[in-house]
Structure formats: C-alpha cells, structure tokens
Amino acid sequence: xxxxxxxxxxxxxxxxxxxxxxxxxxxxxxxxxxxxxxxxxxxxxxxxxxxxxxxxxxxxxxxxxxxxxxxxxxxxxxxxxxxxxxxxxxxxxxxxxxxxxxxxxxxxxxxxxxxxxxxxxxxxxxxxxxxxxxxxxxxxxxxxxxxxxxxxxxxxxxxxxxxxxxxxxxxxxxxxxxxx
Numbered sequence: 001x002x003x004x005x006x007x008x009x010x011x012x013x014x015x016x017x018x019x020x021x022x023x024x025x026x027x028x029x030x031x032x033x034x035x036x037x038x039x040x041x042x043x044x045x046x047x048x049x050x051x052x053x054x055x056x057x058x059x060x061x062x063x064x065x066x067x068x069x070x071x072x073x074x075x076x077x078x079x080x081x082x083x084x085x086x087x088x089x090x091x092x093x094x095x096x097x098x099x100x101x102x103x104x105x106x107x108x109x110x111x112x113x114x115x116x117x118x119x120x121x122x123x124x125x126x127x128x129x130x131x132x133x134x135x136x137x138x139x140x141x142x143x144x145x146x147x148x149x150x151x152x153x154x155x156x157x158x159x160x161x162x163x164x165x166x167x168x169x170x171x172x173x174x175x176x177x178x179x180x
Contacts, residue, residue, distance in 0.1 A: 014063040014064045014066070015064075015066070015067060015068065016063045016064075016066040016071065017063070018040075018041075019041060019042055019066075019068055019071045020041060020042055020043075020044055020049065020071060021041065022041055023040065023041065042068075042071050042072060042075045043075065044071075044074065044075055044078060044085075045078050045082040045085070045086075047082060047083075047086045048074065048078045048082055048085045048086050048089065050128065050139065051086050051089035051090055051093070051141065052074070052089055053139055054089070054093050054139040054140060054141055055089055055092055055093050057136070057137060057138050057139045058093060058096070058138060058139070059098065060092055060093060060095075060096065060097070060098060060099060061092065061098075061099050061102050062098075062100075065099075065100060065101070065102055066102055067102075069103060070102045070103050073103065073106055074089075077106075083117075084112075087114050087115050087116060088105060088106070088111050088112065088114065090114065090116045090141050090142075091105075091108075091110065091111045091114035092105055092111065093141050094141070116141070116142070120144050123146060123147055124144050124145060124146055124147060125144070125145065125147045125151050125155070125163075126142040126143070126144060126145075127142060127143060127144075127145045127151075127163055127164075127165050128140065128141070128142050128163070128164050128165065129143070129164070129165040129166075129167060130164055130165070130166050130167070131167045131168075131169055132166065132167065132168045132169070133168075133169055133170070133171045134170075134171050135171060145165075151163060
C-alpha cells in the first residue's frame, strides 16, 4: 500500500476583498487615479455589501467561493435596482443553507422574485444587527423591531434601516441559537 504524501498549500486571502474594497493608496496621484475610476474594484451599494457580508458571516456563502464573475453580476443587478440585489441576498440568508456555487442564485426564480418589504406599523422600523462573540461577529438581515425614542427622532436617517443594533454575547449562547 502506497504511503500518502502530504503537500503544503500556501495560505492566501480570498479574492473577494480585493474586488470590493478600494485599494489602500499611498500617494496623491494614486488617489486621483482611483477617483477617476478603476477596473480593479467593483463598487457595491452599502445595503448590498452589508447583505453580502451577512451571508458570509453566517457561513451561507464562503468568501473563497466568490469570484469576480459573481461580484460583477451582483453589481450589475444592483446598478439596475439595488433593492433587488439586496432581496436576492436576503433570500439566500433566510434559506440558511450553504451555497457552494454563488452564481447559481441568479438562476433561482424564488431568489429573483423574493421581497422582504412588507407594510409595518408606524411604531416599528427595520433594524440591522451585529452580534459580537469572543471569537467572531455575526451580521443579521434587517428585521422589524419596535422603535424607541432615539429611532423615532432619527426616523428620516433610518428610513432605509441604517441603524445597527450591536449585541455582545457568549460564544455558546450564539452557537446554539444559530443551529436551532
């Protein structure tokens, strides 16, 4: 029986971040060049980027499975209708099933038809949430929550759910809540 051979694979960062994060620029001419438009990064609207990071933090889509073709397709959909791009990713997050081929979500008729917006009472608002554990951070899709005095005061700024509720929790409590 042959002896298995172990090979060392060098670590590398996911391509996703170099595709969607602007480069860290060192001089004024590079800043000017970036501001004039660069093919190296693809801009995603804030709400679409947030929802993509929800899918990544919940391990529904792995950042190493995301390629330039997926980001470009997502950006194209977002350029036409940012809400539609966000709804597609919200659908993926609600399914809570791992997706190994991210491009396949653009072929899913249920994902393309999904909308999360419903009429909510005047005393409620959409709110995003970040749950911080000792080892990681989990982002959540916008959910309907009862407003408080602060949210009502800044209702114009929160029209699109721009507030972020932050919760700190123990590792075990969050893990058990994720897998229920």
